[in-house]
Amino acid sequence: MEYRLLGRSGLKVSTITMGTMTFGGKGWAKTVGDLGVSDAGRLVDMCLDAGVNFIDTADVYSEGACEEVLGEIIGGPRRNGLLIATKARFAMSPDPNDVGSSRYHLIRACEASLRRLKTDVIDLYQLHEWDGITPLEETLEALDLLVSQGKVRYVGCSNFSGWHIMKALGVSDRDRRPRFVSQQIHYTLEAREAEYELLPISVDQGLGVLVWSPIAGGLLSGKHRRNQSAPEGTRQFAGWTEPPIRDEDRLWNIVDTLVAIGNERNVSAARVALSWLLGRPGITSVIIGGRTPEQFSDNLAAAELTLSDEERARLDTVSAPPILYPYWHQLNTASDRLSEADRVLLGPHLK
Helix, strand or coil, X not given: CCEEEXXXXXXXXXXXXEECCCECCCHHHHHCCCECHHHHHHHHHHHHHXXXXXXXXXXXXXXXXXXXXXXXXXCXXXXXXXXXXXXXXXXXXXXXXXXXXXXXXXXXXXXXXXXXXXXXXXXXXXXXXXXXXXXXHHHHHHHHHXXXXXXXXXEEEECCCHHHHHHHHHXXXXXXXXCEEEEEEECXXXXXXXXXXXXXXXXXXXXEEEEECCCHHHCCCCCCCCCCCXXXXXXXXXXXXXXXXXXHHHHHHHHHHHHHHHXXXXXXXXXXXXXXXXXXXXXXXXXXXXXXXXXXXXXXXXXXXXXXXXXXXXXXXXXXXXXXXXXXXXXXXXXXXXXXXXXXXXXXXXX
C-alpha cells in the first residue's frame, strides 16, 4: 500500500480509503447496504490487513447508524494508527436548525459524531456540501473552534464548486482560520468535470483529493454492459440514480475499453478504473465501498496495479472531456505560459 500526504498537511493516508455507506441500512442508504457490526467488522479488518489507514463516513449515512456501527468496530486496538474522516451539513432531523454549516449545527453535529464513533477526536472533519446561506466566516470560525478544542485535527470540504473553494480558502487565509487540507469529489472516467476547476485548484492550492464513488456507483465495474439490464443486486437495479449519465453511448465505450484492458491484464474492469484514477494529477486516495469481501478484495488490489502509458492513453482518449471556453482559448493562445495546474486539463492537448 502506498501512502500520500494529505494536501499541505504532514498527514499520510493510504491511496485506498475505506468507505462505509454500506453500514447501517437505514433510510435512503438502505438501497446501498445494511451491514451490521459483525459483517462490517470483517471488512474493516480486511482493509486494515491490506494497509488501509483511512476510513471515511458521514453523519447522514443511515441517519447516524453508519457512524454507530463504525464506532462499535474501531474501539480498542483497531483505532491505533487508524484515521477517521466524517462529514456534516445535511439535515439530521426536522429541526430547521439541524442542517447546514452554521456554528450551531456544526458544533452539535461534531459532538454527536464523536459520541456515535466512540472517539475523542475526528481526524478529518469535512463540510459535506456547500451552504450558500451561512456566511463562510461563521462556518470557518466554528471549524476553528472545533480544532482548538481538540475535537477535530484537520478540516476539508466536499462537493464544492471551484469558486466556493477559493472563496473559503481566501476567508481562511484572511482570518487566520484552519485551511481545508482536502476536498472530497466525484471523479471517474465517466465523469471528468473535475478537471476543469477542482483538480487544477487542488494542484495550485495544495489540497488533497479524495474520490467518492470512483467506479461510478458500480457502472464502471464491468458488470453493466451495453444493451443489458442492470444486474440484480446492484445499486442501479435498486434504483440508484448517481451519477447522472448524459451520454450513454460514451459510457459504454468507456466500459468496453475498461473490460478490454482488464481482460488483457487478467484483472477486473473496476481495478483498471481505480488504477487510472490513482495515476491522475492531484489524486490522494480513492474511497472504495461494497457489501462483500470479494468486492473489497478486488478494489484493494488496485493499489498494486500500474497501467502502461499505452493503456492510459486508450482510457484518456475514450473518456476525454470537451475543452470548454475559456480553456480552448487558453489552449490556442496561452500555451507558452501554462502552470502545472493549467496542465491538468490542457497538458494532453499541447502539441
